[in-house]
Every structure is written in structure tokens, then in C-alpha cells.
Amino acid sequence: MTDWKKICAVSDVPVLGSRVVDSEAHGRIAVFRNSADEVFAVHDKCPHKAGPLSQGIVHGKTVTCPLHSWKIQLEDGQVVAPDVGCVKHFPTKVENGEVFLAL
Amino acid sequence: MRKLKLVMVGNGMAGVRTLEELRKIAPDMYDITVFGAEPHPNYNRILLSPVLAGEMTIQDIILNDLQWYADNGITLHLGSTVTGIDRQNRSVVATGKDGQRIEVDYDRLLIATGSTPFMPPIPGKELPGVLAYRDIKDTDEMIDAAAKYKHAVVIGAGLLGLEAANGLALRGMDVTVVHISDWIMERQLDRTGGKMLQAELENKGMKFRMNAQTAELVKGESGRVCAVKFKDGESIPADLVCMAAGIRPNVELAEKAGIYCNRGIVVSDTLQTYDPRIYAVGECANHRGTAYGLVAPLFEQAKVCANHLAMYGIGRYQGSVTSTKLKVTGIDVFSAGDFSGAEGTEDIVLHDPGMGIYKRLVLKGDKLVGTVLYGDTKDGAWYFQLLKDAQDVGEIRDHLVFGNAHLGDVGHKGNSMAASMPDSAEVCGCNGVCKGTIVKAIQEQGLFTLEDVRKHTKASSSCGSCTGLVEQILASTIGGAYQPADSNNKAVCGCTDHSHGEVRKAIRANKLLSVAEAQKFLEWKTPNGCASCRPALNYYCISTWPHEAIDDPQSRFINERAHANIQKDGTYSVVPRMWGGLTNPTELRAIADAAEKYKVPTVKVTGGQRIDLLGVKKEDLPAMWSDFAAAGMVSGHAYGKSLRTVKTCVGSEHCRFGTQRSMDLGVKLEKMLFGMWSPHKFKLAVSGCPRNCAESGIKDIGVIGVDSGYELYVGGNGGIKTEVAQFFCKVANDDEVMEYGGAFIQLYREEGYYLERTCHYIERVGLEHVKKQVLEDASQRKALHERLLFALQNYKDPWAEIFEDKSGGTLKREFEIIKV
Secondary structure, eight states: OOOEEEEEEGGGSOTTEEEEEEETTTEEEEEEEOTTOOEEEEESSOTTTOOOGGGSEEETTEEEOTTTOOEEETTTOBBOTTSOOBOOEEOEEEETTEEEEEO | OOOEEEEEEOOSHHHHHHHHHHHHHOTTSEEEEEEESSSSOOBOGGGHHHHHTTSSOGGGGBSSOHHHHHHTTOEEEETOEEEEEETTTTEEEEEOTTSOEEEEEOSEEEEOOOEEEOOOOOTTTTSTTEEEOOSHHHHHHHHHHHHHOSEEEEEOOSHHHHHHHHHHHHTTOEEEEEOSSSSTTTTTSOHHHHHHHHHHHHHTTOEEETTOOEEEEEEOTTSSEEEEEETTSOEEEOSEEEEOSOEEEOOHHHHHTTOOBSSSEEEOTTSBOSSTTEEEOGGGEEETTBOOOSHHHHHHHHHHHHHHHTTOOOOOOOOOOOEEEOOOTTOOEEEEEOOSOOTTEEEEEEEETTTTEEEEEEEETTEEEEEEEESOOTTHHHHHHHHHTTOBOGGGHHHHTTOTTSSOBOSSTTOOOGGGSOTTSEEETTTTEEHHHHHHHHHHHTOOSHHHHHHHHOTTSSSOTTHHHHHHHHHHHHGGGOOOOOTTTOBSSTTOSOBHHHHHHHHHHTTOOSHHHHHHHTTOSSSSOOTTHHHHHHHHHHHHSTTTSOOOGGGSOHHHHHTSEEOTTSOEEEOBOOGGGOOOHHHHHHHHHHHHHTTOSEEEEOTTSSEEEEEEOGGGHHHHHHHHHHTTOOBOOTTSSBEEEEEEOOGGGTOSSOOSOHHHHHHHHHHHHTTOBOSSOEEEEEESSTTOTTOGGGSSEEEEEETTEEEEEEOOBOSSBOBOOEEEEEESSHHHHHHHHHHHHHHHHHHOOTTOOHHHHHHHHOHHHHHIIIIIOHHHHHHHHHHHHHHHTTOOOHHHHHHHOTTSSTTGGGGOEEEO
């Protein structure tokens, strides 16, 4: 069964920004909010050289890694071509203005 | 709405590129049908030469496989020849590959029939063994003949002829090239270049017959061609004759349909023929009197044509300047523009026969109008750029011929001859990319632009110092298909078609005050831009409208958001400001305490005369800053596209040689410029005497004290490519340094493109322009200086803003981690 964990209010995540969640079981997770107020979560580790994706620039449903500009799709954790790879993606939901993460 | 019907006649590179562009911008507008006479899907015709030479296979050069047509819902008729266009009823009639009749209606018709080789009217040209060199079929026949026969004759020593000759020679044939003129490739090379090339090809075993007129191709006993006979009566054996005497646009179909043709199908700037429903692109089209035979212009046409087909109608094709590159492995030849030596032109020539190097630059006034390079073509792309942009090269005439990379390009062993480099040679020292990897990517992925190569291989995508070399490899791999981007009109990124200059102008003219506003006004194609354009837009807004524009932290790179430098492991480095490189025991004590308190693993002295604390956790940043503030220290902005440091020597305060108080002036300059954002990082130095211990010669602004005042130098750079600063002016005192220097900085802040260092900015606009604004016009100078001071007034230390956080926590939360 999915274990939905309450994280914070949507408004605690900046628009086109992120927050870092530290989970005992999964390590650091980056939670993003885009301009359409959608919330996404992926492992805070770029598949290229482990850059902290939470520190990247968010655009559309994508984040650009701050270290070497790999682009990662936030919906599924897939790396945008021509680079190849993927990062673990976590389901999210927003209820009553609160962000929940499936851990 | 019913989908419109688009029919394309011809299945070559220009046409299919048009469809690709169209699918990008209007994927659902048309039902598309394509007729191709050849039985193959779209392939890279330019790479037939490497196929003939045995360096690639047919499979390698397919650009769009059958799956691509299927995936994009395109109906493809291969091996089908279109026989007529019925313009009244808007339909085309074709004969299919099994001889069946196909008729298809169109709303828009695109003619991309390319060209056919010109067969000179020589008796015997229809004999078996005589062929042109145009498509896969010809290539296969030549490969086949090379295996069976010995003697080959190529008629015509143009680009294509020489590539054919080279391929046949590599396949073991005895090749003679017959040419009507004095020297080979006379349209692309001057006499000297042509003769050098001929000598090198002769060394490879090729034979030449110059000034030779072919009288007849002689039929042998087997019925196949056996010899070529010249007008002077001599003859040479020939089992294979390849005609490479030029191409003719394929206009028959269009002409038959009553469309106006004149050495090509005549098209407008929107690639429309005289019948506006019918477009033509590629080698079959005549635009403003020119039918282009190289791929690069055709791709430009494709883009404009697609834009118009998609009913955007904003693009216009205005013709191209083309460059030439011979694809013969191991030989570097490059030419561009007009090098005929017309009246009013001057030549700059460097000729070293021993090294096999020849460079000729043709100038008209202070503009480059043509160039021929032989042996060392690494600067070809750069010259081509100067030529296309019609840049004033008066200031750099004295070293123009030595190229753009004549000093300071580091990290790739100064390699210059791309074609002769081994595949294992490292090209990009940052990302460890070898030549072979780049060539393979270009060939296998069908790459045509520097951007594509960067994306796929990462070569030249980091520091960029190997860009010239990568461009050269690209050019030598794809030949004439390579065209460097137009630097003045290059789009900011894939999110828009607007250039940096246009964006800056629009932000100023329309008082756009935020990234979002600018994107909306300029009709950005993506919802929030990307990591390339957002920081640029943010800078343009805040630098154009200080105190009014909204500075968007989410549009800044992480370093400027966290006010520290991100490191490879995700920790940060912190550099407190040391004004003019000066410090004191209190500051040093605070740094030592902080290093212990926050367990900083590395403490290092920087090149900018201050101290760097490396390996700080992001969560610790606000507290550490607060500790520094207690000792009177503020952010050093070591992380920003902003003022970095003012490096100083000790000056006349202590030094026995010093003529000016350099530390004092350095501190004053740094205080004046504190908190200044700029297109790129900005460094200054002040030296107290001409011994120049502060290294003023490689700074954005370098100040050198002399007995009578100060000399100002601008546009220096000590990084990727060492650029020596240029002398700007001489001033009398500290106040004048601040005013003249400040005015220069403000001009750069207002006119520079994002991520353009001062050396590149000056290269683009010309030092003359800068001098005119700052030196010649005193009121303009004062106004610039005042605008700078206005922009910087009331600037608050960003570290203090965050740890004090008067917003009630929203600034600090960037640094907090949520535990679950």
C-alpha cells in the first residue's frame, strides 16, 4: 500500500523552485513546483554525476541540473535526449493545499 | 477543420528538411504526400563521397528511414516519377514504381526536384561506362567498376569531380582528372591554392590534364568506353568516365506546368513560385538570380519555406553567402566569398610552401570580402563569420591572417589541422571527447550544426575553447553543408527566434519589467523558457530598468540564488569580500573561527586576492554569513555574473617603485561597484606603476598608475583564451578613473549580451564605438556614469538580506531541509 507522507504546504515550495526533503528510507528527494502549480518529486541526484537536481532551474515540466545542464523530465524522471538515463521518481499529490509524497 | 494537403515532388535533403521544420512548428496542419524518383528514403547526398571512398556505407548516410515517414504520417511513393502538374485542378500525376498511374490533389505543392548533372555534348557520352556522379545508383556503379577495371577518367575538376577522383583512386583505380581551365576548382580556389591542391593530389597518385578539351569518348571492342580522346589528338585509356562538369537545376516539370523558370524555378523571398500555391526549395530553385548547390543555404530556405507553409509568414530568405570545403581526407581547403581580386580590394597573404600552408584574405576597405585557406583551415569558420557579419576588421588587420586562435587557446595541444588529426586525438579537454567520437556522431546522427554536435558529444560545450576546432571537424566531415550561425542574429535559445539584440531592444522600448512579461510580449515558444534564456531575460530586465524591474530568483543560476558557488558534491564555497585584497586580524580571525565552527574541509587563497572556504553545507550558509557580518564582512559575489574583485598591488603606499596609491584606488573602485550585475563576471585590477604587478593587462578593466596619472585598459581576459586588454585612455586622477571606467562598465552593462565577456563585447561592437561613446562625448560619459551609480544605489549585502530575512522566512527556506 502506498504510504502518503505529508511534506509541507504547496505555498512552501517556490513557484518554479524546489524544496529538499530528507527521508530516512530514500535519502534526499527534490520536490518541485512548476508555474501551473503542479508538484513533482524525484531523487535529488542527477544520473550523470550526482548533481543536486533541487538546485536546478525549473521550466515546463523539466529541471536543468546545475552541474552540467542535463535536463530531467519531472513527470517520470527520464533524462531528455540526446543524454540518456533516468532518476527515481516519486508519486505526489496535492490535497487542501498540502503536498503529499508516496514513499 | 479539414487538413490541408501538401504534396512534395522530390525526396532529397532540402525538401525533407522543409517537412521536418514544418512538423516542428505545425505538426497537424497538413496531410503530406511525397514522391521520390529514387528507390531510397532521404539520404545525405553530400556523404556519397565518403561512401565512394570506402569510408562509410549507404546505411550510414540515410537521414530519414522509412519508419520516420510512417511515424509522421507521411505517404511516401518511392521510385515514382511525377509526370505532370495540373494547376487548374491542383493535382499532380505520377508514374509509380510498378508503372501505375498515381494522381494526388494538393492545396500546397512543394517542388524540390534538385538538379541533374550536366552532360557535355561529347560524342560517346551515351556509352556504357560513362556516368555522372549524383546519386546512390551512380555511386554503386562506380564502386562496381572500380573492382573490375583499371583506368578512370574524371571530366571536370570541381568539388564533385575531385571527390569522385579521390574515391576512385582509393578504390585502386588509376585516375586522370581532365579539366578545361588553368587550375583546379577555379570557382572555389585562386591559382595558388589550386596549384597547391593539385600538387598534393598528385602526390596521392592522381594525374591531371589541364587546359584539356575532350573531343570524343571512344568505344571499345566490348561496346564499353575504352579511351578519352582530346582535341589535340592525344588519347588516354578509360574504362570508366565520370562526368562532373557541373549541375543544372531540374526545372522540366515546373516549366511544363507553365511556372516561370530562368536557370531554376524562380522563387520569392518566401520560396513561392509565380503560382503562390506552389513552392520550390533546393537546387532546383533560383532565388534572386542564384541557384544554390550547397546544402547550408538550402536548409535556410527550408526553414523559411516551412515557416510560410505553417502560415506564420514572418520568415524571409534573403540569400546566403556560401563557403566551400573539400571532403578529401587529409586535405584542408576552405574558401568563401569573393576572392577574384576585383578592383578596390587588397590581399593579405601568408604563404609557406614548405609547410603546405597558404592563406589569402581579400579585404575591401576594412571589411573582409573573401578568403582562401589551404593547409590550415582552422580559422575558416571565424573568417566566414567576419565576412557574413560584414564586421569592421580595421583594428585587427595586423594580426588577422594569424587567425582567431593565434594565442592562448589552451587545453588541446594547439592542434590545428582537423583533417590530419588522428581519430584518437583529444579535441575537447573539458569533457574528454576525441576527434573520432565527434566524426562518428556527425555521421551517424546526421548532425549539421555546432549546437547539435555540442548536444550529442558535449565537445566544446563547457569552456568553449575548442569551438574552432570542433567547427573545423564539422566542416571537414560534412563539407559545404556546414554553415556557422550568424552571430548577430542568432536566437537566444530554442525557446524563441529572437536574438539577444532584439530582446534587449524590446525590453527597453516596451518597458518590460519581468521575465514573464518579456516572454509574453516576445511570444516565447515555451511556457517558462529554459535554463539558458531565463537568466538572460532576468539580467536584461534588471539592468535596463533598475529599481523597477522584478528580479526573479528562480530565473537565476543556483549560485546567484544561494549567493555561494555550488561544487561538484553539492556543497558550496563561500568567499567574503576583501576590498581591494586588503584584510585585517579581525576578519582573518572570523574566517578561522567559521572554518572551525562549520567544519570547512578546505580553505584556499583565490586568484582574486581573498579567501575561499570550500565544502560548506547549504544549510549552514545563512549562519556562517551572519558570523561574517558580525566581523564587518559582506558577500564577495565570487559566484555571480557580477563584479568579482579589484586586484591591487601595494602601490606607492609601501612600494619603493610605486607611482600611485593603487590599494586606495582599488578599494574605492570596488566600493563604487559593489553589487553590480553584469552580462558576465567582471574583474578589475589596479597597478601602482608600469611593472604591473596586479596583472592589469588581463582584466576587464585594468588600471596602471604612471607618474602623471593612470592608463586605462579594457577587454582583457586571463581565462579560456588569453586576451590582452587594449589601451583605452589616459586620465589624470582617481575621480577620472571612476568616471571613465564607470561609463565603460555601464555601456557594457547596457549593450552586452548575456554571457558575453568584455573582450567579446568589444570584438562585436568595435573599440571605436566604445571610445566614441565614452571618450569623445563628455556629456554621454557623465550620463553613463550616473546611470551606473543610480543602478547601484541602496544596494544591500545579499547575505544580510537573507539571514535577517524580513520577509518572514521565505528567503531562508531555500536553505532549509524538510525531514520526514
